[in-house]
Amino acid sequence: MKELITLTTIKTAATRLTAHTHLTPLLTSTTLSTLLGPCPSTTTPRTLLIKAENLQRTGSFKLRGATNAITKLLESDPVGARQKGVVVHSSGNHGQAVALAAKRAGVPCTVVMPRDSPGVKLAAVEGYGATIVLCDRALTSREQTTQEIVDRTGATFIHPSNHPDVIAGQGTVVLEMLHQAAEMGCPLDTVIVPVGGGGLLSGCLVAGKSLLPNLRIVAAEPLLADDCARSVRANEFIPAGPPKSICDGLMSSMGTLTWPIIRDHVDEVRTVDEASIVKAMRVVWERMKMVVEPSAAVGVAVALFDEGFKAREGMRNVGVVVTGGNVDLDCLPWGSMK
Amino acid sequence: MKELITLTTIKTAATRLTAHTHLTPLLTSTTLSTLLGPCPSTTTPRTLLIKAENLQRTGSFKLRGATNAITKLLESDPVGARQKGVVVHSSGNHGQAVALAAKRAGVPCTVVMPRDSPGVKLAAVEGYGATIVLCDRALTSREQTTQEIVDRTGATFIHPSNHPDVIAGQGTVVLEMLHQAAEMGCPLDTVIVPVGGGGLLSGCLVAGKSLLPNLRIVAAEPLLADDCARSVRANEFIPAGPPKSICDGLMSSMGTLTWPIIRDHVDEVRTVDEASIVKAMRVVWERMKMVVEPSAAVGVAVALFDEGFKAREGMRNVGVVVTGGNVDLDCLPWGSMK
Numbered sequence: 088m089k090e091l092i093t094l095t096t097i098k099t100a101a102t103r104l105t106a107h108t109h110l111t112p113l114l115t116s117t118t119l120s121t122l123l124g125p126c127p128s129t130t131t132p133r134t135l136l137i138k139a140e141n142l143q144r145t146g147s148f149k150l151r152g153a154t155n156a157i158t159k160l161l162e163s164d165p166v167g168a169r170q171k172g173v174v175v176h177s178s179g180n181h182g183q184a185v186a187l188a189a190k191r192a193g194v195p196c197t198v199v200m201p202r203d204s205p206g207v208k209l210a211a212v213e214g215y216g217a218t219i220v221l222c223d224r225a226l227t228s229r230e231q232t233t234q235e236i237v238d239r240t241g242a243t244f245i246h247p248s249n250h251p252d253v254i255a256g257q258g259t260v261v262l263e264m265l266h267q268a269a270e271m272g273c274p275l276d277t278v279i280v281p282v283g284g285g286g287l288l289s290g291c292l293v294a295g296k297s298l299l300p301n302l303r304i305v306a307a308e309p310l311l312a313d314d315c316a317r318s319v320r321a322n323e324f325i326p327a328g329p330p331k332s333i334c335d336g337l338m339s340s341m342g343t344l345t346w347p348i349i350r351d352h353v354d355e356v357r358t359v360d361e362a363s364i365v366k367a368m369r370v371v372w373e374r375m376k377m378v379v380e381p382s383a384a385v386g387v388a389v390a391l392f393d394e395g396f397k398a399r400e401g402m403r404n405v406g407v408v409v410t411g412g413n414v415d416l417d418c419l420p421w422g423s424m425k
Numbered sequence: 426m427k428e429l430i431t432l433t434t435i436k437t438a439a440t441r442l443t444a445h446t447h448l449t450p451l452l453t454s455t456t457l458s459t460l461l462g463p464c465p466s467t468t469t470p471r472t473l474l475i476k477a478e479n480l481q482r483t484g485s486f487k488l489r490g491a492t493n494a495i496t497k498l499l500e501s502d503p504v505g506a507r508q509k510g511v512v513v514h515s516s517g518n519h520g521q522a523v524a525l526a527a528k529r530a531g532v533p534c535t536v537v538m539p540r541d542s543p544g545v546k547l548a549a550v551e552g553y554g555a556t557i558v559l560c561d562r563a564l565t566s567r568e569q570t571t572q573e574i575v576d577r578t579g580a581t582f583i584h585p586s587n588h589p590d591v592i593a594g595q596g597t598v599v600l601e602m603l604h605q606a607a608e609m610g611c612p613l614d615t616v617i618v619p620v621g622g623g624g625l626l627s628g629c630l631v632a633g634k635s636l637l638p639n640l641r642i643v644a645a646e647p648l649l650a651d652d653c654a655r656s657v658r659a660n661e662f663i664p665a666g667p668p669k670s671i672c673d674g675l676m677s678s679m680g681t682l683t684w685p686i687i688r689d690h691v692d693e694v695r696t697v698d699e700a701s702i703v704k705a706m707r708v709v710w711e712r713m714k715m716v717v718e719p720s721a722a723v724g725v726a727v728a729l730f731d732e733g734f735k736a737r738e739g740m741r742n743v744g745v746v747v748t749g750g751n752v753d754l755d756c757l758p759w760g761s762m763k
Contacts, residue, residue: 109453112480114447114480115447117482141714142450372716372754373716375480376479376480376715376716376750377480377715377716378710378714378716379714416710416757416759417759421754
């Protein structure tokens with residue numbers, strides 16, 4: 088199945104995205120590079136480069152996969168897509184992304200959301216013009232509600248990660264990073280990508296390894312949601328347990344499309360504890376002046392605070408995908424704000 | 426005196442800055458452009474373009490003026506500059522900016538700060554390697570302490586705004602904005618610049634009006650610190666009153682260099698109330714995913730919430746300088762965070 092996602096499908100996705108997504112900046116910070124520290128043996132300084140997908144439209148990289156999937160659907164069935172629309176179940180970034188992508192394409196969109204979703208998330212999806220259908224929080228309720236909508240309306244279901252067009256869309260992140268880093272005179276040798284369902288990671292693996300076989304791609308995962316690390320260690324798929332981490336975007340299991348790509352191509356999976364994630368998140372807010380969500384800080388936590396990762400020789404320019412910035416400003420995970 | 430600052434001195438400043446400052450992105454947001462709204466009579470959509478100087482090194486545009494002033498000092502007196510150093514009094518962005526610029530130039534730097542300054546600000550200045558001298562909060566104490574250091578050490582005092590090299594450095598912001606906006610296919614017709622001491626505004630006026638005489642440059646000021654608006658209205662300099670606004674970066678009076686430039690060239694001064702400033706700040710955090718300080722949100726508040734400004738015909742592409750992002754994350758000015 089792996090061949091469903093190739094460098095060609097990712098490059099095609101990139102051309103579909105140009106009018107719809109921001110070319111987000113690749114940013115450096117002396118403070119963060121200093122925290123990463125120099126190469127252990129040579130003491131050559133190393134540079135950290137942050138791909139700021141929190142500055143992407145809808146506040147996350149998810150718009151890439153959503154836009155690619157909907158554009159491709161329109162290309163293959165323009166009348167059907169506009170009549171029957173699309174449906175997702177998501178209380179998070181994928182829901183907002185599909186809602187906006189569908190609105191721009193003139194495709195009706197239904198987002199199935201738990202009825203206890205925060206008001207700000209409901210408002211965002213509604214603001215993008217989608218129809219919201221409320222359900223219970225349990226995954227089975229969401230899936231059942233979604234399936235009923237598919238059966239009744241013929242709408243196309245767009246999975247948040249285990250979908251070839253979504254994966255190809257997410258893979259465009261690495262195309263941009265490699266290009267931008269080279270332009271800045273800092274060609275990447277290492278890229279850190281957070282992993283949840285694995286859509287972003289598998290897309291980045293296909294794009295990155297196809298263009299630069301020696302590019303080292305490291306997955307970053309919360310220790311409290313470490314199904315990818317355990318699966319890679321066991322060399323067999325182990326589903327995610329019940330959600331425990333602060334990283335609400337990284338709770339889902341890998342899928343039948345994403346897991347084989349990750350298994351075959353990821354160089355390493357690094358896990359970080361919750362305290363390191365919050366610390367990394369705060370460093371980005373304080374020093375880079377960017378609002379990033381916990382799930383987006385996991386890769387930064389690896390680069391700044393994972394001594395095992397930092398001890399590696401031969402790294403020079405390390406790119407990190409900072410995946411999103413959708414966070415409740417009234418409920419921040421540090422000290423007096425709790 | 427105006428001729429101390431010309432397009433040539435600003436362009437020279439730009440060449441001095443390239444190795445030291447970030448080329449900060451010029452960002453658009455559909456949400457913010459929608460809040461600005463269309464042209465009233467033609468209903469043509471208008472675009473808001475945010476110059477994100479909060480993403481500048483040290484978290485504010487102040488690094489530009491500081492770097493230009495110190496580089497020029499080194500050019501004119503390399504031995505003296507390195508022996509005697511520089512001194513500033515600032516509890517804010519100028520202190521951090523001069524500290525970093527001096528460190529990179531190998532110039533000793535003393536920053537005079539009130540002894541009740543927040544620990545995070547003291548730590549930032551110290552982190553950039555400057556010597557901190559504590560004084561009382563009153564301006565007279567700061568000035569006296571600074572003068573004593575100048576007398577004793579021969580250090581060069583760098584004023585935060587009323588200094589030709591500082592003004593020229595700040596003016597580079599508008600050079601970049603005009604270039605970036607044109608590259609994006611959104612040539613600017615209007616630029617909004619916050620005004621405190623007026624260093625940024627006067628630099629932007631000289632650069633902007635020299636390059637594009639029809640460019641409309643609007644000053645943005647808190648209603649609770651409206652000395653610029655009152656001065657322009659009276660056509661004579663009125664000093665700032667005691668600080669009352671949340672915008673700690675916009676409390677100082679204009680100076681003998683900045684006021685005449687502002688008087689002669691600014692198209693309009695718009696004032697906004699504190700609630701609009703906080704609202705604009707929160708919109709930037711929530712929708713653009715950027716940490717910006719209250720002083721930096723004043724221009725955004727004009728663009729989004731000042732009906733008098735928005736009613737103007739003929740505007741199409743409006744640039745706003747978002748000046749900085751140095752804010753205490755444990756003390757944010759909204760709701761439950763207070």
